[in-house]
Amino acid sequence: MEEQRTDAPWRWHGPPWWNRWDDEPRGSRLPWRSTLLLTFFVVVGTRFSAHNQQADRAHLDVFAYALLLVASGALLWRQRHPVPVVFVTVAAALVYLGAGYPYGPVFFTVAVGCFSALVAGRRGTAWTAVGMFWAGHVLVSHWLYRWLPPSGDSAASWGQELVIAAWVLAIVAMAELVRVRREQWARERAERAQAARRRADEERLRIARELHDVLAHSISVINVQAGVGLALLDSDPEQARTALTTIKAASKEALGEVRQVLDTLRTPGDAPRAPAPGLDRLPELVEQAASAGLTVTVEGDAPKLAPGTDLAAFRIVQEALTNVVRHSGSRHARVHVDSGKGVLRLRIDDDGPATGADAGGSGNGLAGMGERAAALGGTIEAGPRVDGGFRVFAVLPLKASSEEPPERKEDR
Template identity: 70%
Template sequence: METRSARPGPPWRHWVERTGRGPAWRSALFVAVLAQAGSGWAAQAQTGRVPLDAFARILLLLGPALLVVRHRHPVAVAYGVGAVTLVYVGAGFPAGPVFVSLAVACFAAVTAGHRKAAWGAVGLLWAGHLLIGHWLYRWLPPAGDGPAPWGQELGVTAWVLAMLAVSELVRARREQWSRERAERAAAAGRRADEERLRIARELHDVLAHSISVINVQAGVGLALLDTDPEQARTALTTIKAASKEALGEVRQVLDTLRAPGRAPRAPAPGLDRLPELVEQAAATGLAVATDTVGRARALPPGADLAAFRILQEALTNVVRHSGSRTARIRIGWRPDTLELRVDDDGPATGSPAGGSGNGLAGMRERAAALGGRIEAGQRPDGGFRVRATLPLKPAPYREDP
């Protein structure tokens, strides 16, 4: 079936989406209608003023017309509308909603960040109104007009202050909303970066360990293929099991990536799978001795996974970078910390594991995410040690006899 592309919306819709404001001409048209109609009613009530003529109607249209471009030129529009309003007042026409145009113009200037321009335009009109009402009225229409009452000036001053106060309040709220949007966007970006880092670290740990096992066993199988077929078969069996396990863990990580928030189909690995890790290392020819100090207890899922991955990566580094065929794991349970230590007697072979590789970087990131730390480096006797300290919540503790 042929599909039609969506029709582009009106140009002002993109402006609304970008600025959060509607098209300026709509509000300007509303102000124009209000000024024309309201001034007509005011002319009927204020018989002592100059009747509305063509010039007055043009002034009542000119102010709203300037409002159409108030978002692009807020300063010029504020002063322009102020001048037009002052001319209308000086001409002696009836007072009415002519001041609404100035209110809208100053509101746009304040919310756009041009506070001085808004205050300047309002101050210009206020000072001009005082001069006209108490000095220039002698020479301005209507003829025989007297000075304006001071109570009227107080009302005008109160109206001006209220208009500016509302504008400042709206400006402050918009700035707050803008900061909140920026903070939410930054937080979402940080969460996305952390999630990508977590997935990359998880895939690295899974693949590095499994591929190291597969690489060693493939070498054994090739070496013994002709002389010891049975041992070569064992190596291939180990390769099959390691690759199957790696595929399962990679699939679990990718399923989480495709469907964020969905519970994984299999539990994340933890220290309860340490025997499997030792068995996999033994299949590569690495003898691993384990020692536990203190009373073991259940760990939160995040800490349990981090502890398992740290031990897994440490053993992978022994297989890849050490000439030693033995390693020692020591797990120390303390009241508020879990200490993991992996030692090998060296010497180092292949690329050095001095702490700048991705594996050690991933271990440090896992520990840092839990508030812990990783120490890795050469021992004085020539071997290599990885020591991790992970903080735990305080819990009742009793040292095993």
């Protein structure tokens, strides 16, 4: 999805008939079509209004039509240069009224100019132009009319001034509403874009964790067995053959799990072809650890868990055992599973000491376990034991398994 900049020039998306006449993006082409339509409306509407005001106002002449064309034509630049345009329309309209020409759609050019300035964020300019137009109209209608055409004209009624004031305020209020709505749309677009980026980051992090956990465990087993096979290739070919068989099985399982993770990228809308691993696969972990020379004792039974919690628990145990294979000199580990008071507790112990070997690891295992637990509202504690060895202790809330993380609910 292409991100939309909130500070980019804004174009009013009016009704379909308007966009057909003004479909050029702002800043690339001038709105010729809509301006021609507005000019036609102003000129024709003024001629029609003049028939009803022949006795009271001056007749339309070349100067009158020139003023109408200036006021309407200036709107051609209303999107690129809203500030000078609004003042040009106000000036042209005041000269038109001062010359005694008939009232009519010339007011519409001022309204469009002020509207464009307001929605472009030029509030001060728009309100100044409105004030100038109002003050100029009052000046012409109540004082300068004695010296301006048509001859014998009288002062305008204050009721008429109130009508014009109400009309101008209505236009300004509508423009303010459009501006506020535009800012709201911009904020909503920015929030949606931020939410989309956050979901993408979370998805990348999830996939990175999955790939790390799958590959780290399998590659550790392969690394150990490859070392055994090389050491025994000449002295004990049968044992070397067993090591190669273990390497083949571990690599096949790793490829299968990596393919399952990648399938979620290719077909995000489809259901996974295989169920996500859970604590019911602990015997497989024990068997894989045994093939790497690690004896694992499992204590306790896990309750029925939701898929998300089950997967996180499995990956935490898997990563903890992988770290024992990589970093511990102990060949024995204990996995204790317990549940109660709404939480699942996992404890993985080894008797150490640490060897400093990492088998090419990235060092992100503990961070990944912590992220998995935090995503469910749980905690991870990992560190050396007082009596030697290393312990990983995870607490995962069971009730979080049936709920979505709060950030996912907010993104909807």
